[in-house]
Amino acid sequence: MSSDLISLRRDLHRRPEPAWREFYTTARIAAELESRVDLDELYVGSDAIASEHRLAVPDDLELAEWYEQARATGVDETTLESLEGGQTGLVAVLERGEGPTVGLRVDIDGLPRPESDDPAHVPAAEGFRSEHEGAMHACGHDAHAAIGVGVLEAIAESGEGLDESRSSSEQGSDVDFSGTLKVFFQPAEEVVGGGKSMAKSEHIRDVDALLAVHVGLDHPTGEIVAGIDGFLAVRHLEAEFTGESAHAGGHPEQGRNAVQAMAAAVQNLYGIPRHNDGRTRVNAGVVEGGSAANVIPEEARILAEVRGETTELMEYMDRKARHTIRNAAAMHECEVAFTTGAEAPSATSDQELVDIVADVAGRTAGVENVLERDELGGSEDATFLMRAVQENGGTACYVGVGTDHPGGHHTATFDVDEASIDHGVDVLSGAIERISRTQT
Amino acid sequence: MSSDLISLRRDLHRRPEPAWREFYTTARIAAELESRVDLDELYVGSDAIASEHRLAVPDDLELAEWYEQARATGVDETTLESLEGGQTGLVAVLERGEGPTVGLRVDIDGLPRPESDDPAHVPAAEGFRSEHEGAMHACGHDAHAAIGVGVLEAIAESGEGLDESRSSSEQGSDVDFSGTLKVFFQPAEEVVGGGKSMAKSEHIRDVDALLAVHVGLDHPTGEIVAGIDGFLAVRHLEAEFTGESAHAGGHPEQGRNAVQAMAAAVQNLYGIPRHNDGRTRVNAGVVEGGSAANVIPEEARILAEVRGETTELMEYMDRKARHTIRNAAAMHECEVAFTTGAEAPSATSDQELVDIVADVAGRTAGVENVLERDELGGSEDATFLMRAVQENGGTACYVGVGTDHPGGHHTATFDVDEASIDHGVDVLSGAIERISRTQT
Amino acid sequence: MSSDLISLRRDLHRRPEPAWREFYTTARIAAELESRVDLDELYVGSDAIASEHRLAVPDDLELAEWYEQARATGVDETTLESLEGGQTGLVAVLERGEGPTVGLRVDIDGLPRPESDDPAHVPAAEGFRSEHEGAMHACGHDAHAAIGVGVLEAIAESGEGLDESRSSSEQGSDVDFSGTLKVFFQPAEEVVGGGKSMAKSEHIRDVDALLAVHVGLDHPTGEIVAGIDGFLAVRHLEAEFTGESAHAGGHPEQGRNAVQAMAAAVQNLYGIPRHNDGRTRVNAGVVEGGSAANVIPEEARILAEVRGETTELMEYMDRKARHTIRNAAAMHECEVAFTTGAEAPSATSDQELVDIVADVAGRTAGVENVLERDELGGSEDATFLMRAVQENGGTACYVGVGTDHPGGHHTATFDVDEASIDHGVDVLSGAIERISRTQT
Amino acid sequence: MSSDLISLRRDLHRRPEPAWREFYTTARIAAELESRVDLDELYVGSDAIASEHRLAVPDDLELAEWYEQARATGVDETTLESLEGGQTGLVAVLERGEGPTVGLRVDIDGLPRPESDDPAHVPAAEGFRSEHEGAMHACGHDAHAAIGVGVLEAIAESGEGLDESRSSSEQGSDVDFSGTLKVFFQPAEEVVGGGKSMAKSEHIRDVDALLAVHVGLDHPTGEIVAGIDGFLAVRHLEAEFTGESAHAGGHPEQGRNAVQAMAAAVQNLYGIPRHNDGRTRVNAGVVEGGSAANVIPEEARILAEVRGETTELMEYMDRKARHTIRNAAAMHECEVAFTTGAEAPSATSDQELVDIVADVAGRTAGVENVLERDELGGSEDATFLMRAVQENGGTACYVGVGTDHPGGHHTATFDVDEASIDHGVDVLSGAIERISRTQT
Secondary structure (H helix, E strand, C coil): CHHHHHHHHHHHHHCCCCCCCCHHHHHHHHHHHHHHCCCCEEEEHHHCCCHHHCCCCCCHHHHHHHHHHHHCCCCCHHHHHCCCCCCCCEEEEEEECCCCEEEEEEECCCECCCCCCCCCCHHHHCCCCCCCCCCECCCCHHHHHHHHHHHHHHHHHHHHCCCCCCCCCCCCCCCCCCEEEEEEEECCCCCCCCHHHHHCCHHHCCCCEEEEEEECCCCCCCEEEEEEECCCEEEEEEEEEECECCECCCCHHHCECHHHHHHHHHHHHCCCCCCCCCCEEEEEEEEEECCCCCECCCEEEEEEEEEECCHHHHHHHHHHHHHHHHHHHHHCCCEEEEEEEEEECCCCCCHHHHHHHHHHHHCCCCCCEEEEEEECCCCCCHHHHHHHHHHCCCEEEEEEECCCCCCCCCCCCCCCCCHHHHHHHHHHHHHHHHHHHHCC | CHHHHHHHHHHHHHCCCCCCCCHHHHHHHHHHHHHHCCCCEEEEHHHCCCHHHCCCCCCHHHHHHHHHHHHCCCCCHHHHHCCCCCCCCEEEEEEECCCCEEEEEEECCCECCCCCCCCCCHHHHCCCCCCCCCCECCCCHHHHHHHHHHHHHHHHHHHHCCCCCCCCCCCCCCCCCCEEEEEEEECCCCCCCCHHHHHCCHHHCCCCEEEEEEECCCCCCCEEEEEEECCCEEEEEEEEEECECCECCCCHHHCECHHHHHHHHHHHHCCCCCCCCCCEEEEEEEEEECCCCCECCCEEEEEEEEEECCHHHHHHHHHHHHHHHHHHHHHCCCEEEEEEEEEECCCCCCHHHHHHHHHHHHCCCCCCEEEEEEECCCCCCHHHHHHHHHHCCCEEEEEEECCCCCCCCCCCCCCCCCHHHHHHHHHHHHHHHHHHHHCC | CHHHHHHHHHHHHHCCCCCCCCHHHHHHHHHHHHHHCCCCEEEEHHHCCCHHHCCCCCCHHHHHHHHHHHHCCCCCHHHHHCCCCCCCCEEEEEEECCCCEEEEEEECCCECCCCCCCCCCHHHHCCCCCCCCCCECCCCHHHHHHHHHHHHHHHHHHHHCCCCCCCCCCCCCCCCCCEEEEEEEECCCCCCCCHHHHHCCHHHCCCCEEEEEEECCCCCCCEEEEEEECCCEEEEEEEEEECECCECCCCHHHCECHHHHHHHHHHHHCCCCCCCCCCEEEEEEEEEECCCCCECCCEEEEEEEEEECCHHHHHHHHHHHHHHHHHHHHHCCCEEEEEEEEEECCCCCCHHHHHHHHHHHHCCCCCCEEEEEEECCCCCCHHHHHHHHHHCCCEEEEEEECCCCCCCCCCCCCCCCCHHHHHHHHHHHHHHHHHHHHCC | CHHHHHHHHHHHHHCCCCCCCCHHHHHHHHHHHHHHCCCCEEEEHHHCCCHHHCCCCCCHHHHHHHHHHHHCCCCCHHHHHCCCCCCCCEEEEEEECCCCEEEEEEECCCECCCCCCCCCCHHHHCCCCCCCCCCECCCCHHHHHHHHHHHHHHHHHHHHCCCCCCCCCCCCCCCCCCEEEEEEEECCCCCCCCHHHHHCCHHHCCCCEEEEEEECCCCCCCEEEEEEECCCEEEEEEEEEECECCECCCCHHHCECHHHHHHHHHHHHCCCCCCCCCCEEEEEEEEEECCCCCECCCEEEEEEEEEECCHHHHHHHHHHHHHHHHHHHHHCCCEEEEEEEEEECCCCCCHHHHHHHHHHHHCCCCCCEEEEEEECCCCCCHHHHHHHHHHCCCEEEEEEECCCCCCCCCCCCCCCCCHHHHHHHHHHHHHHHHHHHHCC
């Protein structure tokens, strides 16, 4: 099994596709599943997500370019058609008798950054470095996709091999799943843009327990974190300032200076009061404005993000940030228009599932160390799915699978130790099986 | 004569070339002069300017593109070769006996802005609208080039027709030039980038009196401004901030935020104290920074300009601006590197020449109104040439030639009333002739 | 005459009283006039000014303190009563036959600053240093008051001596005034607070020509500036920000930070665009806010001033300043309340009077140099009276009387050369006499 | 006992003395102790503290005023002498046989704020409202002092009554202390200025276990918090900016604007990056600058505070704040000088003591609810003493004694429910006795 998963992971690594451009990736996963797993349902692209809830979708030109690039590889045309306009991702369903519906969420997108060509970088040395210049799987989502396929395969086999005559104790702890398994291959996590569209789809509604997974995060191969917490709720916010241009030498008084407005906003955004209820964040991550040295700038833009330890704290920051920007614009007699970009709420891992994962992990070959909890300290839109399940009365848990990674996440030399793919498959399929029995 | 000048002007209008890209323009003017005027010398491109003093030169790629475009029109290859790498412009010399050296400066570059295709816009209606998308002669430099050619022709003819046997009183006031005429066809005025390179060339050294000319400036056809003043000295200044990126959610404290530095700089740049000695200006005309919403910005940039009613006031602003920027960077633990861009000093028109121009204009057919002085209120790098002449003990004067222009300068519907080309030629050649007699 | 004026000036110097606290000063001038000049009318305090137009009046406590101090010197109680509540100043009227009404405005207030006790400082050496600690005549208004008295005396005598039987040519050029003279002893110039109250009084209405005077201004003894110009219009503006306090450690998010609002305002006030029509100024001259290190500041205050080369430019700055402050407050969720303080318009000296003063000065003993014009470069509320007269169809002129002053204006060692008092009396009374004849 | 403590508390309430001005307070406590408790040692004023480590001491004039006020009440002159120059506070020592040295820290200073005279405010109604206008015991330190005295009395009696022949079980749980008790009556807590001077004195060196106490903190009468945590480390920082004044109308360019520097500093201080390691705070609590509307401000001042969840985080904020201020000053060509004011480190309550306090509290009459832990969310300089003890190998714990308080801490209507004084005495003396037995 592993060697197939490694091949799959390497193929995906070679063709990293950033958010909402996972055309090849989606098609490749679909083909892999069809050839290897006896699925009950496979929802692809527009059938897998609630398209109207996609966030941070690139423009048509950008989408078209990646779409054509994927088509050129010869992937299945019918599959491709269902992905048109950046409707990527899949939901794979296995039905194996009575029991709860267990979900697993894996993300599949790459990052818009170049990959190292240093011979010490394994993908470069072994020939599966990114063929898409300027794009890279620098956060392990290629491994996540492989784990998703592997878990489906493991559970499919466990179900098939289930012999009613044997007592459950005679069977291995991870070989008698009973219920429904749904694996969510989620697009666009890196821009926190895809989680909402899956959380709003019908597929999440009947999920009783959801697991999500991430490799690495500074945990070494052989270490499992049963329940990751500390997700900061996040929202992206774009502000476009419009003033009025004027000749900077001749009539500065006739301008309404959008760059002054933007600068006043930036200065005061970072000065939004810290909040006693927990961590808050704000960042004016991208700014630009003006057209020429001798023209009072008519236009400026801030792409900001706000975060909070809770969704409420993020909303506090969002409210304050808009207020600050609005008044900075007004101060310089500019108009300002907001576009809300991607977002994700905060979420916590339920103790009930954390206990199961910890216990299963402790019994899994290759796992040397199990941490019950750790903090992420960043954001993740798996939280949309986690909260959707929790709000429906279900439980959710975000699992960390350690992997030795030479470079940090999002850097040019990030890579995964492929041994961790098996660990992920084993721990997750074991936990899924256990959940199915526990909740029956 | 006029119809040839109009044809020339329209041909140049059809092929506007922005700063340092005047390859077709230079070659066309050279060809025109060679076919119509019996010049003593024609210096082209690298022979016309001090290349090392060019300011605000575009990058090689940009230059190469416009160079090839010009070549494709079939202009003279030898001429083109002397323009390589953006060494554009010409100096044409007529020697007509004993007497002072009089200079005339005209500029020849277009602007990087689209031209209107409204049928009410004459160039669109009459078929000489810009064929270079995104570029336009929107400030009348096409007419300036035509005036330069016309003045050379007029003086050349006046000298030729000079009959020693006739008394000066029998001859018309504008037909007996004696001395040397140099016409400076200056590139790159719009970026205040070309004036210095002509002022530093050897050609300016022996000029005793210099005239410069501009059409329009809100003066109607038939109006002449004998001496324009109020040039603000100007300098462009680019500041590149370098900080350190960090994950905006996970470790904001590890960043050194270049956008915060830039915003602090902008806020305080506009707050540089006003100066009692005269007008000062500062503008952060173009800014940008950061790479992604969730990354503490590592880089930012300000393209600023400073101006002053005098060169000293501009230097005051420059010193204060750099100081402000440097400390804003330091405040946010960023480095900053400066690039000085284009610049121009202030200058004033000498009364002696103003009187001559006013008097000649008052006697010129078609001129209905003569203003002695007006203020420009902006910047112009003709001032480099004016000051170079004045510092050598000569005199200089900037002449305005009114022209009805439907749209404002630098707008998509700017156009000139071609009748004003003749006015320019007549007033300037008349004044040049008078200067030659006055200073003998 | 001079020795009396010098005694008067020194007595006033010894008892400097800042704006609206000129209780002793007013009473002393009234007593002086009553004993030495045969006035037709003397309006004192509430009869001299339009009280409701006083600007920048101190609080009652402050006024009461100075009032009692003046009373303790034994000045006339009836006079004092008419000054209650800070209604200071006088208008003295001489009627001398048919003719125009000529006004002279002198100001009489001191400054709230300590005086040098250096023995090299003449007032210290000669025993007339300020006896009011923290107050000083550091701008020569003591000399102005003496000049006002001297001019009344001179004109009174000239009128008395007028012998109808003598031809005008037999009489000295400065001895036959015919008309009405009004001398305005104006309070509160230093805070630009008193000019308006005199300009709005009935006394100004019939003035046909107004002279105002200032000694020093970096002109030496013996130099007269016939017409001073370049008054910047000015307005004082106080902004009080109110936010909400909170514990800075426990609940910073519950605060609405008035100091942040104030700082944002200050940063952006200085960044109000320069105006092409002329000089503009803004200054956040006094700021304060907050109550303790550990409390989010609930209150803050800016005492600002705006100026303009014209009243329109001052209004532009005022409008922009309020807009900036209002939005800075809003940005930090604070309220802001404005109080308009003192103000003065711009004004210019009429050429007609400038010519008269220049001519008279040229014939005056002790005057060695006459400048026609100079620029003040600051503000003065004599402009209220000048404009009032000009708007009524009259003329106005602001005269500079040179005096050697060891320290600069407003410094601890400022002093006047008392010889310039005579120069002022002679030039002004001569000019007043000439005006009366010219306008008849 | 209680009625004496209530009398004492009310007498102190009537004469609140802010930081380092506790002259009457110290003398009164000394007299009370001498008359009621058989102490082994009583260190007063300069003998109780390490004077050179006092922080935030007021100026001599201020100290002298309060000193004389205290003297006027007729307190003991010898005691007063030892308090000269603001050396206030006491350390009282009881030696009762073998055993550990247990410390109790109570603070004794009032606040510089007026007290309500509303008849609904008990101190007003019952005649013990502050007689020092503008000062008030608005944080319960009057009750703390009474508790300190009460605990000494209780332990003194317990030791005295100890009958060796009785078994320990026959004696009450809080009546057989064996060891040494030191009560630290600490001055100047409200300005976090006194803790260091006691922590640096010799008296703390042999303390094995330290308790500190605070009433109220939003906990009702009958509630005890066994171990309060969440002290933010804090430091006060004063920055004085010096620029250069200039006439704001005449020569703004000659100024170096200290208010602009201050405003730039404030804007950027609040923008110091949040830190992932925990809570951080910054506040520009008091600012001021400038002298007059028409003078470019020469001087400005910021009184700021920085805090951190740990001392390291506070140091991070301190470093960043100074860096920001220094560069803001440099940006506007101003100098800046720093004065470090008061400070306090962070600290945590040791579980060992928390357990003891919780257990004792659970058995104490009148205590209805015991919380093991709560967060302060502010700062307290008891942490200096806690850390000193902990660094010496001892343990420390900060105990909360609930009290119904009608107004919030530091407000005009704050008051304590005097019943809580007994709760404090009982819980603390019980815990001290238990500690002495546990650690033997």
